[in-house]
Amino acid sequence: MSATIIDGKRVAKEITDALKSEVDALKAKGVTPGLAVVLVGENPASKKYVASKEKTCETLGIKSIGCKVPDTITQAELLKIIDDLNNDPAVHGILVQLPLPKQLSEKEVMHRISSLKDVDGFGPDSLGRLVLDEPGFLPCTPHGCIKLIEAYGVDCAGKHAVVVGRSVIVGKPVSLLLLRKNATVTICHSKTANLKDVCLSGDIVVAAVGKAEMVKGDWIKPGATVIDVGINVSADGKLVGDVEFEAAKERAGFITPVPGGVGPMTIAMLMYNTVEAAKNMLK
Ligand code: NDP
Numbered sequence: 001m002s003a004t005i006i007d008g009k010r011v012a013k014e015i016t017d018a019l020k021s022e023v024d025a026l027k028a029k030g031v032t033p034g035l036a037v038v039l040v041g042e043n044p045a046s047k048k049y050v051a052s053k054e055k056t057c058e059t060l061g062i063k064s065i066g067c068k069v070p071d072t073i074t075q076a077e078l079l080k081i082i083d084d085l086n087n088d089p090a091v092h093g094i095l096v097q098l099p100l101p102k103q104l105s106e107k108e109v110m111h112r113i114s115s116l117k118d119v120d121g122f123g124p125d126s127l128g129r130l131v132l133d134e135p136g137f138l139p140c141t142p143h144g145c146i147k148l149i150e151a152y153g154v155d156c157a158g159k160h161a162v163v164v165g166r167s168v169i170v171g172k173p174v175s176l177l178l179l180r181k182n183a184t185v186t187i188c189h190s191k192t193a194n195l196k197d198v199c200l201s202g203d204i205v206v207a208a209v210g211k212a213e214m215v216k217g218d219w220i221k222p223g224a225t226v227i228d229v230g231i232n233v234s235a236d237g238k239l240v241g242d243v244e245f246e247a248a249k250e251r252a253g254f255i256t257p258v259p260g261g262v263g264p265m266t267i268a269m270l271m272y273n274t275v276e277a278a279k280n281m282l283k
Contacts, residue, residue, distance in 0.1 A: 005255060034090045145177075241261070
């Protein structure tokens with residue numbers, strides 16, 4: 001039987017619709033949530049992501065503060081911009097669109113963002129809180145994956161969750177969030193042996209590899225929940241995930257499509273974090 005397709009657009013809209021009322025309530029108290037998005041250079045994919053973040057801000061009534069700078073900017077100049085945003089009371093969240101040009105240290109930039117405004121959740125304070133199970137900003141894409149699993153009523157407790165990918169942006173945080181939900185988690189990477197067999201033992205499979213359709217349909221345990229984080233362009237120019245969708249959906253219980261699965265959730269959770277940051281300022 002064919003899997004239930006997890007509709008990320010619908011779940012993301014439900015989340016942003018609820019946020020709209022929260023933004024209105026904050027405005028009634030004199031606070032307009034503000035998100036600063038720093039874009040360095042002219043990377044077309046980055047420009048596209050930034051434009052859709054700005055559009056969602058506009059829809060929700062969140063003030064979007066665009067900081068577009070040339071790719072010739074120095075590390076010191078970029079850090080000065082971050083410092084100014086850290087000190088600006090109208091800015092509640094700061095996002096630096098990655099990747100940065102090679103001459104810049106992403107690590108130093110991420111560490112410079114105030115932990116109170118780290119709405120991307122990649123700073124050391126946010127990631128430390130995630131490990132410590134303390135409240136804090138959760139990285140947007142991993143949080144979005146969990147929200148999708150919850151939205152479709154999949155119980156993680158006692159299940160075997162297999163995460164393919166161990167990046168700081170997706171693989172590691174989503175593994176910790178699955179652990180928080182009492183799944184038994186296996187984290188796979190490029191040196192994992194017998195990846196197919198490991199995937200086949202997963203009740204939940206999260207693919208965050210960045211390789212088009214690498215996780216094959218016959219790697220999926222019948223009935224499993226498949227969350228595909230990958231965004232790749234196939235040889236024929238189509239947007240595809242890390243999972244061989246057509247074959248996998250014939251075995252899975254639930255599966256996210258690409259596009260329309262995890263992608264819309266990332267922006268929704270960024271908006272969620274921005275509203276949380278603005279609410280925190282009122283406490
Ligand atoms: P990274 O390149 O940072 O990490 C990829 C991970 O996959 C690494 O841990 C790597 O292992 C592992 N890997 C690579 N090849 C293999 C292999 N053959 N077998 C097993 N594991 C392998 O990617 P990201 O985590 O940043 O992103 C992953 C994907 O998710 C990309 O397609 C990206 O575009 C997409 N993405 C989508 C988002 C969204 O909003 N939907 C947001 C962020 C990312 P090792 O550590 O050993 O090198």
